[in-house]
Amino acid sequence: MPIRLSTLFLRTLREDPADAEVDSHKLLVRAGYIRRSAPGIFSWLPLGLMVKNRIEQIVREEMAAAGSQEVHFPALLPKEPYEATGRWEEYGDNIFRLKDRKEADYLLAPTHEEVFSLLVKDLYTSYKDLPLSIYQIQIKYRDEARPRAGLLRGREFVMKDAYSFDIDDAGLERSYQAQRDAYERIFKRLGLDYVIVKADAGAMGGSKSEEFLCPAEIGEDTFVRSSSGFAANVEAVRFEPSPEVDASDVPAAEVHDSPKTPTIQTLVDFSNKEHPRDGGWSAADTLKNVVLALVSPEGKRSLVIVGVPGDREVDQKRAEAWFSPNDVEQASEEDFANHKGLVKGYIGPTKGSKQFLGEKAESKIPYFVDPRVAKGSAWITGANENEKHVWNLTFGRDFDADGVADIAEVRAGDPAPDGSGPLELARGIEIGHVFQLGRKYAEALDLKVLDENGKLVTVTMGSYGVGVTRLVAVVAEQSHDDKGLIWPESIAPAQLHIIAAGKEESVFETAEQLASEAEELGLTVILDDRKASPGVKFADAELLGMPWVIVCGRGLEQGEVEMWQRATGERFAVKLESALAELTARRK
């Protein structure tokens, strides 16, 4: 039976909802696919549910092809497994917690690594049982501080999460690749434009991780890519230390008074005025020593100082990724008060002619430099005395560092780390994430099996996520125009939308007849059999976004119907008898 608009539970809106900002949100609400229930929580109406179900079906097919088996865990779980891995604490306010009548703690699961691991531990004890890949399609709950953009960042959302269990690293690599390949097939079937970027693996203690991003202005992730294929999340870009430069011509370092120069700009201006040189000085000639406070997961606070070229800022997210699992904060007034040797605005690696910053130096504060600080490069930097700087301080000759910290902002035009050309920056929406977890969770939960020598070994895991409900929004975001949604055939609620445009009974009869013939050919059909004017039906057909539309109307007198292709906007008349044959031919 076709989906009849005369009886479908649907109300389309003429105007955009006031609380929607992004196109996918506006259109999905206007077209009657979803309704907001609470911030970041949506109800699914018939058409929306059909799209979501079709995406889930594609995911199921590709998971099966990747050798993964479907299971299903509760969304409501006791806290114990999450305590074992420390995440009951780590997640903080971001999880929905609740108590049962006995005051026992429960949570609405934000992710399921723990219970998957425990179930495997429960059932399997031998290397012969591995590898194993299992997945579920389940509702996740995260109490986001700020849900936004409709389905793109919700507090309740559907995710496909898969987990692999292997005996060794080679097995993990194979499992990872199988999931990664499945993701490529899934996103291709959805007709999505996406990029695979190197992601930060440190946060979950893993070794390798990639994200699937859909390029979009409204995306929350920033990534970089080069024209010849390098792509990474900005958090995960790692630059090689610059090669050593010849410092034999660099004059000896000299300390000078530099009154009222606490900022890079004032210092550059002062240098050009009081110590001019050919070509002048710029911010890139100065070494800015940024004091950061690291806060460990246990809450311990310690300082580090990072020297970066004065023309670059520290990127907070990159710093967090670099110093993971610590949190990174700006040093506070109190931090400075606790380290009297630090002269704010005039901090530098040396004091007098001796190393000052560094774990083993006077300050005992670890000191790192940006990879752009090459051995042999000379800098203007602080002298650790009020209103004094030092010129021509040369790395490797006059000062040293405890290591490299690659936490400066990445800029468009920076060379790619693999030498593949200049980088461009773009924003993207994360639609999938594949992750080699390694043994972190297995260790914490004591997930071990006997190997062929009868020895207990810890299993190595991978975790793989696809945001199913987010995909509904991403497809809508990538595929729409000012009139409405444009679904790809693979997930459209129906492939064909038939409009009865006219008042004569014969028009409706023809449309009905056409609908049942189309269904016999295996097509899913929406039939607009409402008693409404043609204009209303045309506008709704475009808003709802089925890939093909057939209009039964005035052309019937000549035995013709009109066919529209939503995506291309192409429209043409065909003989009624050959309409479905034409459609079948065009769909190939």
Next chain:
RNA sequence: CGGGAUGUAGCGCAACUUGGUAGCGCACCUGUUUUGGGUACAGGGGGUUGCAGGUUCAAAUCCUGUCAUCCCGACCA
């Protein structure tokens, strides 16, 4: 959590400055009309104006508090 804005009918909005007991468009119901681009006309149903307190003869409107929502930022395995 910081900054900004907004809460009036299912949806989009007006009335608030200057207090007088709520209105417009869409949607919905009835009738007539119209039938290839959101027809036209007439009639109709639907609101304790976010909540609580205060001022006043009288509060959507003024005052205090509170809650909620949206946007920017912080945060986001």
